[in-house]
Amino acid sequence: MAAARPPRGVALVEGLALPVLLVAFWDLSSRLGWLDGQVWAAPGVVLAGGVGQAFAAETWIGLGHSLFRHALGFVLGALAGTGVGFALGASRVFERLFGPVLNATKQVAIFTWIPLMSIWLGTGETAKVAFVALAVFFPLMISAAEGVRAIDPRFVEVARAFRLTRWQRLRRLVLPGAMPALVGGVQVGLIYAWLAVIGADYFFEAAPGLGSQMLNARDQFRMDILVFDMLVIGGVGLLFLRLAGALEARVLRWRPRAAR
Numbered sequence: 176m177a178a179a180r181p182p183r184g185v186a187l188v189e190g191l192a193l194p195v196l197l198v199a200f201w202d203l204s205s206r207l208g209w210l211d212g213q214v215w216a217a218p219g220v221v222l223a224g225g226v227g228q229a230f231a232a233e234t235w236i237g238l239g240h241s242l243f244r245h246a247l248g249f250v251l252g253a254l255a256g257t258g259v260g261f262a263l264g265a266s267r268v269f270e271r272l273f274g275p276v277l278n279a280t281k282q283v284a285i286f287t288w289i290p291l292m293s294i295w296l297g298t299g300e301t302a303k304v305a306f307v308a309l310a311v312f313f314p315l316m317i318s319a320a321e322g323v324r325a326i327d328p329r330f331v332e333v334a335r336a337f338r339l340t341r342w343q344r345l346r347r348l349v350l351p352g353a354m355p356a357l358v359g360g361v362q363v364g365l366i367y368a369w370l371a372v373i374g375a376d377y378f379f380e381a382a383p384g385l386g387s388q389m390l391n392a393r394d395q396f397r398m399d400i401l402v403f404d405m406l407v408i409g410g411v412g413l414l415f416l417r418l419a420g421a422l423e424a425r426v427l428r429w430r431p432r433a434a435r
Contacts, residue, residue: 216398224399225406233388238407240383241372244300248307249368256312256364257357260319261349281313285371289378298380303372306379310371311364318360322353358426362419369412 198218204210205217228234262269288309296302326348376386385404392400
C-alpha cells in the first residue's frame with residue numbers, strides 16, 4: 176500500500192522550511208558582521224536591488240533574448256535529434272553505419288565543443304544557438320531511438336500485412352509508439368537547452384542575455400543583481416518543468432496513470 180501523501184499545505188511548509196532558515200541565518204550573520212558586506216550583501220539589500228532590477232528594461236530585454244535562443248536552439252536540436260533517433264531505431268543499416276560514431280560523440284562533455292564551435296561558427300548568435308541545439312540533440316536522439324525500438328514487433332508485422340506506406344507507418348505506428356520515450360526526451364531537452372543558454376552567455380561573445388547580466392553584475396560586485404538573476408533563471412527552469420509535465424499529461428492522457 177502506498178504511503179499517504181501529506182496535505183498540500185504541510186508539504187509547502189516543509190519545502191520552505193530550509194530556505195527560510197538559511198535566509199534567517201544569512202540575515203543574522205550580516206547583522207553581526209560575520210559576513211563581508213561587499214561580498215555577501217544582506218538579504219534586505221538583495222531584495223531592494225532585486226525589486227529595482229525587476230522593473231529595469233534591461234532585465235526583460237535580456238530574458239527575451241535568452242528565451243529566443245532557447246526556443247530556436249531547442250526546435251533545431253529536437254528536430255535533428257528526433258530524426259536521427261528514428262533512423263537509428265528503425266534502420267539496422269543506419270545504426271551500423273552511424274551508431275558507433277554517434278555513441279562515441281555523445282560521451283564528449285558538451286562544453287568541450289565550445290572551442291571548435293568558436294572556430295567554425297564564430298562567437299556570435301549562430302554559435303550560441305548551435306550550442307543550445309547540440310545540448311538538445313542527444314537527449315532527443317536517445318529517447319527517439321529507444322522509443323522506436325520499444326515498439327512491439329507484432330504491431331510492425333500487422334503494419335506490413337496491411338501494406339501501410341512509410342508515411343502511414345510513421346504516423347500511425349512509430350510516432351504513437353515512441354511518444355512516451357519522446358516526451359521524456361523533451362523534458363530533459365528543455366532543461367538542457369536552458370542550461371546551455373546560460374552557459375553560452377558565459378563562453379561566447381557578450382550580448383543581451385541573463386548570463387551576460389550576471390557577468391556584468393559580478394564585475395561590479397552587485398550581489399543583489401546576481402541573486403535576482405539566479406532566481407529568474409531557476410524560476411524559468413521550473414516553468415519549463417511544469418510545461419513538460421503538462422505536455423506529458425496531455426499527450427499521454429490515453430495511458431493508464433500507473434504506466435506514466
